[in-house]
Amino acid sequence: xxxxxxxxxxxxxxxxxxxxxxxxxTMDTTPEHGGHNSGLGPKAMMLSSLAGCxxxxxxxxLKKMKVxxxxxxxxxxxxxxxxxxxxxxxxxxxxxxxxxxxDEEKIKKAVDLSIDKYCGVMEMFRKFADVKTSxxxxxx
Numbered sequence: 205x206x207x208x209x210x211x212x213x214x215x216x217x218x219x220x221x222x223x224x225x226x227x228x229x230t231m232d233t234t235p236e237h238g239g240h241n242s243g244l245g246p247k248a249m250m251l252s253s254l255a256g257c258x259x260x261x262x263x264x265x266l267k268k269m270k271v272x273x274x275x276x277x278x279x280x281x282x283x284x285x286x287x288x289x290x291x292x293x294x295x296x297x298x299x300x301x302x303x304x305x306x307d308e309e310k311i312k313k314a315v316d317l318s319i320d321k322y323c324g325v326m327e328m329f330r331k332f333a334d335v336k337t338s339x340x341x342x343x344x
Contacts, residue, residue, distance in 0.1 A: 218242055247292070250329075251280040254297065257325035261318035262299065271310045274344070275302035282333075295333045297326075302342045315339055 211221040211231075217239040218232045230243030244252070255278040266273065277300040282292035299315050319326055319337055329335050 216240065247282070247284070247290075250292070251282050251295070254295070254323075254325045254329055255280045258297065258299075258315075258318045258323045261322045262314050265314035265317055266311065269310050269314065271307050271314070273301050273303035273306060273311070276300070277302075292329070292333045295329055295335045297335065297337045299337070299339045300342060301339065302344055304343065306341050306343055308339075308341055311341070312339060 207224050209221055209223065211219050214220050214230070216232075217237070218230060220243075221229050221231060223229070229249070231246050231249070232241060232243035233239030233245060234241055259276065259278050263276065279296075279298040279300065281296045281298075283294040284290045285293050301311050315337070326335065
């Protein structure tokens, strides 16, 4: 299976990129780097991709396991190298699960399956970064 993405320059430092499903995303940079903040930053989008990939796994697994939860949030932090080309050398992924009487054992199993087996973006990140993960349970 292969994916094709077309990224088109829209003027100044703004680009628009499609997705195999046809959706579009706008990328830009900050004014200090000559942009207008009119879109998402490419590096930060990588962190979003990591969280989205793993989040899709976790929700799918929890639904199959019939594990209830009321909310789910992933906080992802990336530390960039000081020298160019700057890339994330360390990444932290914090899984925040919310609900009443959360089944922590099953939630941990779902997160671990994503981290260790299913999330391809996580595997890609491991090729260039030290990835740390944690789960935070919020019984509300």
